[in-house]
Amino acid sequence: MPYGCGVTKTSSPDRPAPPDERQLRPAGRATRAAIEEAARRLFAERGFDASVRAIAHEAGVDPALVIRHFGSKEALFLRCVDTSTGIGTVLDGPLETVGRRLVAYFLEPGRPLLRQRYLALAQAAHLDQVREEMNRHTAETYVAALAPQLTGPDRELRVALAVAQLGGLLNLVFRQEDPLVTAADTDRVVALYGDAIQHLLTPDAAEGP
Amino acid sequence: MPYGCGVTKTSSPDRPAPPDERQLRPAGRATRAAIEEAARRLFAERGFDASVRAIAHEAGVDPALVIRHFGSKEALFLRCVDTSTGIGTVLDGPLETVGRRLVAYFLEPGRPLLRQRYLALAQAAHLDQVREEMNRHTAETYVAALAPQLTGPDRELRVALAVAQLGGLLNLVFRQEDPLVTAADTDRVVALYGDAIQHLLTPDAAEGP
DNA sequence: GTCTATACTAGGATAGAC
């Protein structure tokens, strides 16, 4: 997810590295898992506004345990929000039409999960670690996949700017709910905005109808 | 400011419209003014994180007075943050180069105020009223100024999408501080991203070097 | 009308007993 959404952590640097999570007591494992499951659900539903207390209640445990196990609300959030949403296949297609494909992918209806995750991340973007993860994800997913295929100067910069463009669109359609855009034909937005993104990646290519 | 920043209110719908602010008691006026001045300073410095209590302390009054006078922190914020930053002159120039001019305007160094205001608004964007003001500002400033000059279909939609693009760039350079972009030559970003914006506004125009 | 004092609710985080 652009702007960038990333965040797919499997270990937190906050806890002083227990030798292996699978060696924890069964009770501890179950509690941890219950907290994490509840957190995933509530973060998805309410974004970063979901309170630690509400998550604890949902998991049937004491609020203090949430902090005890995950260090902080921010660390728990980083652990729970991820965006492994199959964007890879979109990026793997032909470079000449990736702009429209990206826009179409994110605007495709029936993807409430994408929207939920975007809103949750956007809401938490004031936290430094969340922004760092976004940048890391942008670099690892988008820049790594597209920059080598580009020609001309500033290949990495152009991909970063294209991702920023995509983020601007998601902000508009997912957060602002601008009436001009929500009422517009999706295909038109895909064509217009997709070509604008494409223009940064392959400036010389001709455009489709 | 795009994405959109607007918010230049002079009267709040929350209070039931006192006939004229100048008719309030001197003491009341002075207190109100002190609170508002302190709020402007702290909101600019710390964004929406500036607490009501800190604002009250800065103004030398009781925290309850802040709420008493302005209704809520959100209402005070809406009253204090504005973006009348002279974007009008940028929009008034020739349409054919407005994309690059817009990017250059926002990337121009020595404009810490622009950045401060953007960050404050982005941080408060989870509030419905703030987002509404952003949309209103986008419509009144950008769409109103540019859409009539465009040719072809979807004129208003294309301006809204161009503003979204601009918002994506500001998010990148003001919030993310992506090393790829902060290290890049400003002129390159102006050319690349400005042309991408221009492409939505005047798709047929040729591009500069 | 304007301000002071107090208090309510909610949130995140921590200390220390079991």
Add this chain to the structure above:
DNA sequence: GTCTATCCTAGTATAGAC
């Protein structure tokens, strides 16, 4: 590992003094 009790900060509301 788990829980109880507690602390701190925050936004907001209200009663009552001037």
